[in-house]
Amino acid sequence: MTIRxxxxxxxxxxxxxxVSRFVNDQIRLPExxxxxxxxxxxxxxxxxxxxxxxxxxxxxxxxxxxIPDIANPFFAxxxxxxxxxxxxxxxELSLFVTLNRPGRERAYIEALARNQVDGLIFATNHAEHDxxxxxxxxxGRMVLxxxxxxxxxxxxxxxxxYGGGLLAGRxxxxxxxxxxxxxxxxxxxxxxxxxxAGLRAGLAEGAHVVxxxxxxxxxxxxxxxxxxxxxxxxxxxxxxAADEVAIGxxxxxxxxxxxxxxxxxxxxxxxxxxxxxxxxxxxxVRQPIDAIGRHAVDLLAAPEDGPERQGEMVLPVELVERxxxxxxx
Amino acid sequence: MTIRxxxxxxxxxxxxxxVSRFVNDQIRLPExxxxxxxxxxxxxxxxxxxxxxxxxxxxxxxxxxxIPDIANPFFAxxxxxxxxxxxxxxxELSLFVTLNRPGRERAYIEALARNQVDGLIFATNHAEHDxxxxxxxxxGRMVLxxxxxxxxxxxxxxxxxYGGGLLAGRxxxxxxxxxxxxxxxxxxxxxxxxxxAGLRAGLAEGAHVVxxxxxxxxxxxxxxxxxxxxxxxxxxxxxxAADEVAIGxxxxxxxxxxxxxxxxxxxxxxxxxxxxxxxxxxxxVRQPIDAIGRHAVDLLAAPEDGPERQGEMVLPVELVERxxxxxxx
DNA sequence: TTGAAAGCGCTAACAG
DNA sequence: CTGTTAGCGCTTTCAA
Numbered sequence: 001m002t003i004r005x006x007x008x009x010x011x012x013x014x015x016x017x018x019v020s021r022f023v024n025d026q027i028r029l030p031e032x033x034x035x036x037x038x039x040x041x042x043x044x045x046x047x048x049x050x051x052x053x054x055x056x057x058x059x060x061x062x063x064x065x066x067i068p069d070i071a072n073p074f075f076a077x078x079x080x081x082x083x084x085x086x087x088x089x090x091x092e093l094s095l096f097v098t099l100n101r102p103g104r105e106r107a108y109i110e111a112l113a114r115n116q117v118d119g120l121i122f123a124t125n126h127a128e129h130d131x132x133x134x135x136x137x138x139x140g141r142m143v144l145x146x147x148x149x150x151x152x153x154x155x156x157x158x159x160x161x162y163g164g165g166l167l168a169g170r171x172x173x174x175x176x177x178x179x180x181x182x183x184x185x186x187x188x189x190x191x192x193x194x195x196x197a198g199l200r201a202g203l204a205e206g207a208h209v210v211x212x213x214x215x216x217x218x219x220x221x222x223x224x225x226x227x228x229x230x231x232x233x234x235x236x237x238x239x240x241a242a243d244e245v246a247i248g249x250x251x252x253x254x255x256x257x258x259x260x261x262x263x264x265x266x267x268x269x270x271x272x273x274x275x276x277x278x279x280x281x282x283x284x285v286r287q288p289i290d291a292i293g294r295h296a297v298d299l300l301a302a303p304e305d306g307p308e309r310q311g312e313m314v315l316p317v318e319l320v321e322r323x324x325x326x327x328x329x
Numbered sequence: 330m331t332i333r334x335x336x337x338x339x340x341x342x343x344x345x346x347x348v349s350r351f352v353n354d355q356i357r358l359p360e361x362x363x364x365x366x367x368x369x370x371x372x373x374x375x376x377x378x379x380x381x382x383x384x385x386x387x388x389x390x391x392x393x394x395x396i397p398d399i400a401n402p403f404f405a406x407x408x409x410x411x412x413x414x415x416x417x418x419x420x421e422l423s424l425f426v427t428l429n430r431p432g433r434e435r436a437y438i439e440a441l442a443r444n445q446v447d448g449l450i451f452a453t454n455h456a457e458h459d460x461x462x463x464x465x466x467x468x469g470r471m472v473l474x475x476x477x478x479x480x481x482x483x484x485x486x487x488x489x490x491y492g493g494g495l496l497a498g499r500x501x502x503x504x505x506x507x508x509x510x511x512x513x514x515x516x517x518x519x520x521x522x523x524x525x526a527g528l529r530a531g532l533a534e535g536a537h538v539v540x541x542x543x544x545x546x547x548x549x550x551x552x553x554x555x556x557x558x559x560x561x562x563x564x565x566x567x568x569x570a571a572d573e574v575a576i577g578x579x580x581x582x583x584x585x586x587x588x589x590x591x592x593x594x595x596x597x598x599x600x601x602x603x604x605x606x607x608x609x610x611x612x613x614v615r616q617p618i619d620a621i622g623r624h625a626v627d628l629l630a631a632p633e634d635g636p637e638r639q640g641e642m643v644l645p646v647e648l649v650e651r652x653x654x655x656x657x658x
Numbered sequence: 659t660t661g662a663a664a665g666c667g668c669t670a671a672c673a674g
Numbered sequence: 675c676t677g678t679t680a681g682c683g684c685t686t687t688c689a690a
Contacts, residue, residue, distance in 0.1 A: 004683060015661045020685060027659085047443045051389065052683035054380040055666050062423075070412060076405035083399060083426045087433075092445070094391075095424045097412045104416075114376045116421070250606050277579050279608030333667060344677045349669060356675085381667035384682050 003044040011040035023048055062092035063300055064117040066108045068100045068125045072217075072244065073272045074289065075123065078145070081293025082121060089301050091118075100126045112141060119300035121145055121293075122154075125189070125216060143299045145292055148190035156312040157295045161194035162201075164285040167319040168239050168267045169202020171283070176328040177237040177265060178207045183224045183249060184241025184269070186213040195241045195269065210235055214245060221248025229256060236328045237265035243273045246282060261326035271320055281322035288315045332373040340369035352377055391421035392629055393446040395437045397429045397454045401546075401573065402601045403618065404452065407474070410622025411450060418630055420447075429455045441470060448629035450474055450622075451483075454518070454545060472628045474621055477519035485641040486624045490523035491530075493614040496648040497568050497596045498531020500612070505657040506566040506594060507536045512553045512578060513570025513598075515542040524570045524598065539564055543574065550577025558585060565657045566594035572602045575611060590655035600649055610651035617644045 005023075009016045013036060021027035022037050029037070040046070054060045065082050067075040079095065086093045094117055098104040105124060112120045123146040142154040172180055182199055185192030192213070200209055212228045214220035221240060225248060228235065240246035246268035253260060260266045260280055268275060268284035275282040295313055334352075338345040342365060350356035351366050358366075369375070383389045394411050396404040408424065415422045423446055427433040434453060441449045452475040471483040501509055511528055514521030521542070529538055541557045543549035550569060554577060557564065569575035575597035582589060589595050589609055597604060597613035604611040624642055 002683085005685095006683085016684080017661055017686080018659095021660095024685085029659090047439075049384070049683050050443050050445045051380055051383040051387075052666090053685075055378070055384045055668085056683080056685045058380075058666075060380065065424075069409065070399070071402075071406050071409035073400075073402060073405065076402065076408075077400050079405075079424065080398065080400035080426070083424055087426070093424045095394075095408065095412055095422045097409070097416070110376075114379050116379045247603055247606060254606075273603065274576055277576060277583075277607050279606065331667085334669095335667085345667090346669080346677060347675095350676095353669085358675090378667050381682090382669075384684085385667080385669045387682075 002049075003046040005046070005048070008037065008040045008044055008046045011043065012036040058115065060092070060115065060118055061090065062094060062117050063119045063121065063297070064094040064096050064108060064111060066096040066098060066105065066120055066122045066124070068098050068123065070095065070097055074243065074270050074287075077272050077289045078123070078293050081290040082297055085294045085297040089297065091297070091301070096120075098124065100124070102126075109137065109142075112137070119143070121296045121300065122149075123147060124149060125185075141300075143296050145296050146191070155299050157292050157299070157315070158190070158312065159287045159292065159315050160317050161191050162198040164269060164287075164317040164319075165195040165198020165200075165239075165241075166202040167198075167285055167317065168195075168269070169199040171202075171267065171319055171321070171325065172237045172239070172265065173202060173204045173207065175237075175265065175325055178204060178328070179210065179233065179235045180207070180237040180239055181210045181212055181228055181233065181235045182239050182241065183212050183214055183221060183228070183245050184239075185216060186211075192241065195239075199239050214248075216242035216244055218244050218248040218251070221245030222252050223248070225249040225252040229258075235264070237267075237325070239267050239269075241269045243268045243270040243275065243284065245269075246275075246284070247273065250278070250282075260324050265325040265328075267319075267325060275320075276322060278324075280324050282324045283322045284320055286318050286320050288317065291315050331378075332375040334375070334377070337366065337369045337373055337375045340372065341365040387444065389421070389444065389447055390419065391423060391446050392448045392450065392626070393423040393425050393437060393440060395425040395427060395434065395449055395451045395453070397427050397452065399424065399426055403572065403599050403616075406601050406618045407452070407622050410619040411626055414623045414626040418626065420626070420630070425449075427453065429453070431455075438466065438471075441466070448472070450625045450629065451478075452476060453478060454514075470629075472625050474625050475520070484628045486621050486628070487519070487641065487643055488616045488621065489643050489646050490520050491527040493598060493616075493646040493648075494524040494527020494529075494568075494570075495531040496527075496614055496646065497524075497598070498528040500531075500596065500648055500650070500654065501566045501568070501594065502531060502533045502536065504566075504594065504654055507533060507657070508539065508562065508564045509536070509566040509568055510539045510541055510557055510562065510564045511568050511570065512541050512543055512550055512557070512574050513568075514545060515540075521570065524568075528568050543577075545571035545573055547573050547577040547580070550574030551581050552577070554578040554581035558587075564593070566596075566654070568596050568598075570598050572597045572599040572604065572613065574598075575604075575613070576602065579607070579611075589653050594654040594657075596648075596654060604649075605651060607653075609653050611653045612651045613649055615647050615649050617646065620644050 005016045009019045096108040120142045144156045187193040212224040214224035271284040271286035335345045338348045425437040449471045473485045516522040541553035543553035600613040600615035
């Protein structure tokens with residue numbers, strides 16, 4: 001007992017075509033007819049069947065957001081931005097969580113290929129990119145955010161990773177730090193490569209950086225911090241290349257009775273956690289997450305082959321100074 | 330130049346029906362036939378068209394999660410749990426964010442009515458429920474979580490709000506607090522009503538609670554704390570009925586040079602933020618967020634009219650003691 | 659300006 | 675066990 005478009009048409013005394021055009025707002029009708037159709041719709045409680053429309057048009061007016069983990073505040077914020085922009089464009093948003101599993105990443109690209117969604121905003125946090133590169137992705141239907149997948153033909157929206165590292169490095173250098181630890185992703189990830197390079201560039205000539213590579217998670221940060229503590233490195237400051245890493249570091253430091261900034265200075269990256277309420281408030285590089293999300297949706301919704309479909313968009317970061325960095329004594 | 334099921338069928342020398350059944354895994358075929366079909370699919374790169382399937386079956390194998398705000402860590406965690414369980418059941422997840430706007434809430438219920446999704450997991454944080462009650466919701470297609478909508482015919486999954494308040498109240502009572510502030514939603518919301526009632530019940534006979542009602546947001550918490558500070562209440566402890574509220578409180582307290590727990594004891598609710606790293610580490614009632622999410626999906630996926638389709642599920646909470654509460658001096 | 663008719667690609671009765 | 679046939683409900687070309 002579903003109401004079909006032809007039921008409405010019959011009642012309104014017009015053809016299904018006319019009702020369809022009316023509903024989709026692509027026809028100008030005499031007021032009398034408008035009223036009759038409107039009435040018929042009201043009367044029957046007619047609701048267009050989305051699946052039928054989608055089959056017919058081949059579009060779904062929906063996009064997918066592919067991220068490693070929605071419980072991670074960084075991606076949650078990104079999702080909020082994407083959702084808001086998508087909603088403004090009347091696009092439905094599907095949430096695709098990968099947990100960094102290649103199988104899931106492939107499945108979601110597959111979903112795109114099946115037209116389950118019209119486009120994909122894709123963020124990945126792991127280095128096994130061969131799987132992705134092998135996939136055929138229709139042009140204009142995918143945009144990469146946060147992290148690069150070399151060779152994948154899609155526009156990109158990143159923050160200024162190098163600039164962020166640079167800001168952190170200079171800040172630490174100004175405080176006199178000459179041995180600093182880098183905790184974050186390795187060079188196989190663009191973000192790791194760039195943040196580290198920026199850090200190096202920002203530090204004083206001849207300064208030394210100790211690398212303790214880890215994933216951008218609390219566990220990763222904690223493990224890296226433990227490894228670091230086990231060695232005699234002479235490090236006086238720590239650059240955690242993600243807030244989650246900083247949290248892991250903080251946990252380990254606290255367990256060992258080490259204090260920030262007295263024993264180590266610390267700077268984070270992302271600035272999405274309530275870092276200002278921590279003990280101590282944490283200095284961090286702030287990512288323009290909202291802008292990243294908005295631009296990504298923009299690119300997906302932009303007219304095919306527009307000029308902005310190409311290339312890479314790099315958004316500026318800023319350093320938010322708080323109380324976790326002190327001059328070296 | 331899309332590959333249709335009949336192309337595959339032709340190549341494999343069978344009927345479309347057979348291919349359909351094969352693809353949907355609802356037929357046992359001679360190995361030879363299996364191979365021919367598999368080969369044809371491989372050869373053509375055939376991908377079933379989801380929209381066609383959905384139109385044909387009337388199902389979409391997708392559910393929607395309706396929440397106020399995905400950037401709120403509580404809902405982000407809930408989303409993670411829901412996503413995980415949905416994925417395990419091969420259900421697609423649409424993210425519907427309302428920002429507590431009644432218009433959006435209605436739109437998403439509408440999406441359900443249109444079969445855009447098969448079911449809805451619905452969380453709302455505001456009191457204007459008339460709009461919702463007015464909507465017709467097909468039975469078994471919606472489950473309420475986190476907050477109640479009186480009169481809406483759907484199963485419910487909540488945490489033990491009363492029990493949480495009780496735990497907080499007893500804890501504070503044991504420390505000798507006799508004047509405590511409640512910061513959170515008012516009685517129009519089930520959570521507010523129950524958490525407050527629990528708190529009252531947990532406190533000592535004759536203890537006094539000062540209500541400073543506010544939304545479950547940082548801003549709400551900050552505003553309520555400011556109002557509270559402006560009055561001479563003699564309060565020695567604060568029960569923030571959500572982590573976000575506690576964060577707002579902490580901000581205001583810090584600005585005014587007030588200290589926790591020296592000047593005020595503080596207990597939060599949810600325990601989803603990294604409260605253990607705050608200054609000081611915050612005591613809080615912990616919600617079983619993952620369980621809530623899983624059960625919600627369960628209920629949606631459960632066979633129609635199963636026994637568990639009815640009624641209300643209340644999941645236990647626990648008190649996580651940290652350093653934000655001190656005995657009253 | 660309006661409508662008839664032909665799909666969109668798949669599934670599921672029903673018949674063989 | 676396999677295939678034929680008739681839709682699912684909408685959009686859209688094309689003709690009137």
